[in-house]
Amino acid sequence: MIAFRKHTGLVVPLDRVNVDTDQMVPKQFLKLLTREGYGKFLFYDWRYLEREKPNPDFVLNQPRYRGASVLLARANFGCGSSREHAPWAILDYGFRALIAPSYADIFYNNCFKNGILPVTLADAQVDELFRRTARQEGYALTVDLESQTVADASGLRFTFEVDGFRKECLLNGWDDIGLTLRYEDRIADYERRHQPQARPYGPLDGITSGD
Amino acid sequence: MPPLSMYEKIWSSHAVVEEPGRPALIYIDRHLIHEITSPQAFAGLKSAGRKARRPDLTFAVMDHSVPTKDRNLPLVDKVAAAQFDALERNCQEAGILLFDMQSPDQGIVHIIGPDLGLTQPGQTIVCGDSHTSTHGAFGALAFGIGTAEVEHVLATQCLTQFKSKPMRIGVAGRRPRGVTAKDLILAIIGRIGIGAGAGHVIEYAGEAIHELSMEGRMTVCNMSIEAGARAGMVAPDDSTVAYLEGRPFVPRGKDFQEAAARWKTLGSDPGAHFDRVVELDATEIAPQVTWGTNPGMVTDVTGRVPDPASFADAVERSAAERALEYMALEPGTRMEDIPVDRVFIGSCTNSRLEDLRLAASVLDGRKVARTIKQALVVPGSERIKARAEAEGLDRIFKAAGFEWRDAGCSMCIGMNADVLPSGERCASTSNRNFEGRQGKGGRTHLVSPMMAAAAAIEGHFVDIRQWDVHPVE
Numbered sequence: 144m145i146a147f148r149k150h151t152g153l154v155v156p157l158d159r160v161n162v163d164t165d166q167m168v169p170k171q172f173l174k175l176l177t178r179e180g181y182g183k184f185l186f187y188d189w190r191y192l193e194r195e196k197p198n199p200d201f202v203l204n205q206p207r208y209r210g211a212s213v214l215l216a217r218a219n220f221g222c223g224s225s226r227e228h229a230p231w232a233i234l235d236y237g238f239r240a241l242i243a244p245s246y247a248d249i250f251y252n253n254c255f256k257n258g259i260l261p262v263t264l265a266d267a268q269v270d271e272l273f274r275r276t277a278r279q280e281g282y283a284l285t286v287d288l289e290s291q292t293v294a295d296a297s298g299l300r301f302t303f304e305v306d307g308f309r310k311e312c313l314l315n316g317w318d319d320i321g322l323t324l325r326y327e328d329r330i331a332d333y334e335r336r337h338q339p340q341a342r343p344y345g346p347l348d349g350i351t352s353g354d
Numbered sequence: 355m356p357p358l359s360m361y362e363k364i365w366s367s368h369a370v371v372e373e374p375g376r377p378a379l380i381y382i383d384r385h386l387i388h389e390i391t392s393p394q395a396f397a398g399l400k401s402a403g404r405k406a407r408r409p410d411l412t413f414a415v416m417d418h419s420v421p422t423k424d425r426n427l428p429l430v431d432k433v434a435a436a437q438f439d440a441l442e443r444n445c446q447e448a449g450i451l452l453f454d455m456q457s458p459d460q461g462i463v464h465i466i467g468p469d470l471g472l473t474q475p476g477q478t479i480v481c482g483d484s485h486t487s488t489h490g491a492f493g494a495l496a497f498g499i500g501t502a503e504v505e506h507v508l509a510t511q512c513l514t515q516f517k518s519k520p521m522r523i524g525v526a527g528r529r530p531r532g533v534t535a536k537d538l539i540l541a542i543i544g545r546i547g548i549g550a551g552a553g554h555v556i557e558y559a560g561e562a563i564h565e566l567s568m569e570g571r572m573t574v575c576n577m578s579i580e581a582g583a584r585a586g587m588v589a590p591d592d593s594t595v596a597y598l599e600g601r602p603f604v605p606r607g608k609d610f611q612e613a614a615a616r617w618k619t620l621g622s623d624p625g626a627h628f629d630r631v632v633e634l635d636a637t638e639i640a641p642q643v644t645w646g647t648n649p650g651m652v653t654d655v656t657g658r659v660p661d662p663a664s665f666a667d668a669v670e671r672s673a674a675e676r677a678l679e680y681m682a683l684e685p686g687t688r689m690e691d692i693p694v695d696r697v698f699i700g701s702c703t704n705s706r707l708e709d710l711r712l713a714a715s716v717l718d719g720r721k722v723a724r725t726i727k728q729a730l731v732v733p734g735s736e737r738i739k740a741r742a743e744a745e746g747l748d749r750i751f752k753a754a755g756f757e758w759r760d761a762g763c764s765m766c767i768g769m770n771a772d773v774l775p776s777g778e779r780c781a782s783t784s785n786r787n788f789e790g791r792q793g794k795g796g797r798t799h800l801v802s803p804m805m806a807a808a809a810a811i812e813g814h815f816v817d818i819r820q821w822d823v824h825p826v827e
C-alpha cells in the first residue's frame with residue numbers, strides 16, 4: 144500500500160449529500176480483473192454525456208478544478224455498495240485526500256487500505272471550506288496526517304481526529320496482511336479451540352458445484 | 355459478568371487478539387465470495403506468494419452478472435465471461451467449493467448461504483458485498499467488506515476490526531394485513547435516515563420482529579446497510595432453529611440438539627447496554643413506496659411526493675430537489691397516481707419462497723396491465739425456483755404475464771442483460787433506488803413483493819391493504 148504523510152493540492156467541491164459508490168463507479172465497470180485504470184470511470188454517469196462527451200455542468204469537468212487532488216464532499220460520503228472499485232477510481236483519478244463531515248463505514252475503511260486519507264471535519268468547518276473553494280480560484284489545502292491538520296495558505300487551520308492504528312498504517316504504507324500474519328500462532332491456537340464450531344458439517348449430501 | 359448484547363457475545367467469542375488501542379483481530383467462520391469483488395483479491399494473494407488459509411470455510415458463487423435465461427448458450431458478455439473464468443480458476447486452485455452457473459445450488463450469495471445452512475447463529479460471516487448483513491437474521495455477526503479485506507480473510511481467516519456500537523431497534527405490536535417485512539424496514543430507514551446506523555450494529559427486537567418468518571427477518575437485516583449500519587441481527591429463537599434443521603451444511607442428530615441449545619443463549623442479556631435505542635409501533639406502519647434516489651426517501655403508499663421546500667436543512671432540500679428531478683416527479687403527486695413501466699420481483703431482499711408466494715397470492719387470477727412493458731420475476735436461487743415450480747407458483751406468474759427466470763442479481767443491479775431502460779419507471783423489490791442502479795437513467799421505486807405485484811396489475815402503485823388477497827397454498 145502507498146503511504147500518506149502530507150499532501151498539498153487543489154480542492155474540488157462536490158456539493159451533494161449521500162454520494163453512493165454506485166455513482167463513483169457504475170456497475171458496468173465492475174467486471175474487470177485489475178485494480179488499475181478506474182480513474183476514467185469515476186462519477187461516470189455524472190461526468191459524461193452521450194459518447195463520453197464531458198458534461199460541462201459537472202464540477203470535475205470545470206477547467207478551474209482540473210488537476211484537483213483533494214475532494215471536498217458532504218455527509219455520508221461513499222454509502223451503499225462495498226465495491227472497492229470506488230476508492231481505486233478515486234486514487235487513479237488523482238485524489239489523495241477526501242474531506243467530508245462523515246463517511247459510510249465500508250468506504251471509509253476501504254480508503255485507508257488504498258492510501259487515501261478521508262478527513263472528517265465538523266459540518267461548519269466543511270461549510271467554510273466550501274465557501275473558500277467557491278470564492279477563490281485555485282484554492283488549495285495542505286492535509287497533514289502526522290499533525291492531523293488541514294490548512295490553507297491564508298492561515299486557516301483545522302485539526303481532525305483519526306484512529307491511531309489507522310494513522311500508523313497509512314503513514315508507513317503497511318500491508319496489514321503482513322501485520323496479521325505476525326499473529327499466526329494465535330490464529331492457529333484459536334482454530335484448535337474453536338474448530339468444532341467453525342467447521343461446516345459434512346458430508347455435503349446433495350451438494351453439487353455444477354461441473 | 356455485566357449483561358452483554360448479542361453483538362458483544364459474538365465479538366468476544368471470535369476475538370483472536372484484542373489489545374488496547376488497537377483494532378481487534380476477529381476470526382471469520384464463513385467467507386462467501388462472488389465474481390465481482392474477488393478477482394483482485396486472489397491476484398493480490400498470488401503476487402504476494404500467499405495461499406488461502408481455510409478454503410474449507412470459503413464458499414463461492416456466480417450471481418451478479420449471470421444471465422437469467424438461456425444459460426446453456428455461450429455467454430454474450432465476454433468481459434463477464436472472463437470474470438467467471440477467473441473465479442472458477444481461482445476456486446479450483448485454492449480448493450474452494452464453487453456454485454457455478456450450472457449448479458442446482460446456484461443463486462444470490464445472500465440467499466444460498468442461509469438456504470444451504472452455511473449461515474448459522476453465532477457465526478462471523480463476511481463477503482465482499484454490503485448486503486452480507488442479511489445473514490444477521492440468524493443471530494450471526496455478518497457484514498460486507500472491501501476487496502482488500504477479502505484478500506486479508508483469504509490469507510489469514512481473520513479480519514482487523516474496530517468494535518461497532520450496539521444499537522437496538524424495537525418494533526412493538528403486530529403488522530397490519532398487507533404490511534410486510536419490507537415495509538417495516540423501509541419505514542425504519544425513512545424514520546431514522548440512511549446515515550443513522552453508521553458505526554453501529556443494529557439488533558432488531560420486539561413482537562413485530564419475532565413474529566416474522568426467517569425470510570422476513572432476512573429482508574429486514576438485508577437493508578440494515580441502507581441505514582448505514584455495519585450489520586443487523588435478530589436473536590435466534592424457535593423459528594431460527596426450525597428453519598435450519600435438516601439443511602445441508604447444518605449439524606445433524608445430537609450435534610444439532612447441542613448447537614440449537616447453544617444458539618438460544620446468544621440473544622442479548624436483559625439489561626445489556628445499547629448506545630442507541632429506537633422504538634417503533636408496527637400497527638402504525640403502512641405499505642411503503644420510495645419517491646427519491648435513496649431508500650430513506652420513502653413514504654406511505656397513501657402519501658404524496660414531498661415538497662423539497664418542506665425540508666428544513668439546506669443540504670437535504672437540495673438533495674430532494676435533485677432526486678425529484680431525476681425521478682421526474684412533481685411535489686404533491688399522490689403516490690398511487692405514479693404509473694410504472696416495469697416490475698421487478700427479485701434480489702437478495704425479496705426473492706425467497708415466501709416473497710414469491712406473497713406476490714403470487716396477489717397475481718392469482720389476475721393479469722398484468724397492458725401498459726406494463728415488462729414484468730420480471732427472478733427467484734433468489736435455483737433451489738427456490740424449483741420449490742416454487744413444485745408449488746405451481748411459476749404458472750401463476752406466467753399466467754399473469756410475468757417472465758419466469760433463472761436465479762441471480764438481475765435487475766437489482768443490471769449487470770447482466772436485465773437492465774431498466776433510461777427514463778422508465780420500475781416498481782422493484784430490491785434494496786437500492788440510487789441513480790442509475792437498475793440502468794442508467796432508470797427510475798426505481800422500492801416496494802414489497804405484494805406491492806410490486808399489485809402495481810403490475812394496475813399499472814400504478816396501489817394500497818394492497820384494500821385488496822382481498824388470499825394466501826396461495
Ligand code: SF4
Pocket residue numbers: 418462463464483485701702703762763766767784785
Ligand atoms: S441482489 Fe442486488 S443487492 Fe443483492 S447481492 Fe445482488 S446486486 Fe447486491
